[in-house]
Amino acid sequence: MKKRIYITIALLAASIGLVNAQPGSHFNISYNIAFPSGDLGDFITKTSWRGATLEWKGVINEKVTAGIEGSWQTFYEDLDFDTYDIELSNITLAGKQYRTVNNIPIYARVDYHGGVEGDNVRWFAGVGVGTMWSERINDMGLYRFIDDPWHFALAPRIGVQYFLNDWRALTISAVYDYGFKTSQNTAMDYFRISVGLSFIN
Numbered sequence: 001m002k003k004r005i006y007i008t009i010a011l012l013a014a015s016i017g018l019v020n021a022q023p024g025s026h027f028n029i030s031y032n033i034a035f036p037s038g039d040l041g042d043f044i045t046k047t048s049w050r051g052a053t054l055e056w057k058g059v060i061n062e063k064v065t066a067g068i069e070g071s072w073q074t075f076y077e078d079l080d081f082d083t084y085d086i087e088l089s090n091i092t093l094a095g096k097q098y099r100t101v102n103n104i105p106i107y108a109r110v111d112y113h114g115g116v117e118g119d120n121v122r123w124f125a126g127v128g129v130g131t132m133w134s135e136r137i138n139d140m141g142l143y144r145f146i147d148d149p150w151h152f153a154l155a156p157r158i159g160v161q162y163f164l165n166d167w168r169a170l171t172i173s174a175v176y177d178y179g180f181k182t183s184q185n186t187a188m189d190y191f192r193i194s195v196g197l198s199f200i201n
Contacts, residue, residue, distance in 0.1 A: 024059035026067070028171055030196025034073045036101075039186035043136065044099050050074040053194050057109060062117050066110045069128055073177075073192065075101040098139040103188060105132040105153050105177055120163050124173075128155035132179035134188045151179030151188055161198060169198040 032051030036044050051074065057067025079097040107128030115122040132153035138145040159173025172195050179188035 025201045026055075026057045026059075026065065026198050027201075028055040028057075028196050028198040029053070030055070030171065030173075030194035032071060032073055032192050032194050034075070034177075034190045034192045036075055036190045038189040039181075040075070040101065040188050040190055044075045044077045044101055046075065046077045048073055048075045048190075050076075051192065053196065055109070057111065063113050064110065065113065065124075065126075066108070069105075069107045069109050071103075071105055071177075071192075071194075073103045073190070075099075075103075075190075096140070098137075100135075100137040100139075101188075102135040102137075103132060103177070103179075103190075104134075105155065105179070106130045107153070107155055109155075111157075121160060122163075123158070123160050125158040126156070128157070128175075129153075130155075132177065132188060134179060134185075147185060149182050149185040151182060151185070153177065153179045159194075167200045169200065171196050171198050 030053040032048075032053055034048040034051055036046075036048070051072060053069060053071035055067060055069040057065040059065055077099050079099065105128075107130035109126055109128040111124045111126030113122050113124045130153055132151045133148070134151060135146065135148040155175050155177045157173050157175040159171060161169045161171050163169045172193070175192040175194060177188075177190055177192055181187040
């Protein structure tokens with residue numbers, strides 16, 4: 001799992017490095033807090049404090065930016081001793097259960113920016129379209145059940161940038177990540193709050 005995360009981040013960083021020399025480009029790194037919802041919320045109820053996002057976007061015009069984003073989010077919860085039905089395995093086991101979900105969504109993004117260039121504070125709203133790799137792990141005693149599908153994914157968001165100077169800005173955004181249900185797997189969705197720093201070329 002860690003190897004896949006490192007490879008994804010390395011590929012994204014390399015892509016950013018190739019295009020970041022363009023005038024007006026933005027590179028953002030953020031820390032994420034996420035709240036499970038929908039089918040994910042049925043599997044894990046606890047808030048995730050382990051997440052990060054890397055994003056590059058270029059300026060199309062004064063109001064529109066477009067780019068790429070990759071993030072990682074881990075959810076975890078341990079459940080008391082009980083009898084549980086194991087989804088997708090059609091078996092029932094008794095014991096303590098440890099549940100983990102790792103998500104790596106990758107999006108192409110377009111954002112609309114309010115205000116005018118030069119304002120200290122500008123809001124933005126947009127949508128990401130792409131894919132989400134999701135690893136769901138269910139540990140019980142000597143047994144481990146793993147499900148790791150790819151989902152088609154959408155991620156609308158809204159946020160605010162506070163410009164510290166011409167080349168740095170604090171950024172906070174609210175994102176809804178939604179990985180659509182596949183033929184064999186449930187949907188994967190959660191709300192994400194991202195707080196980070198943007199570097200502007």
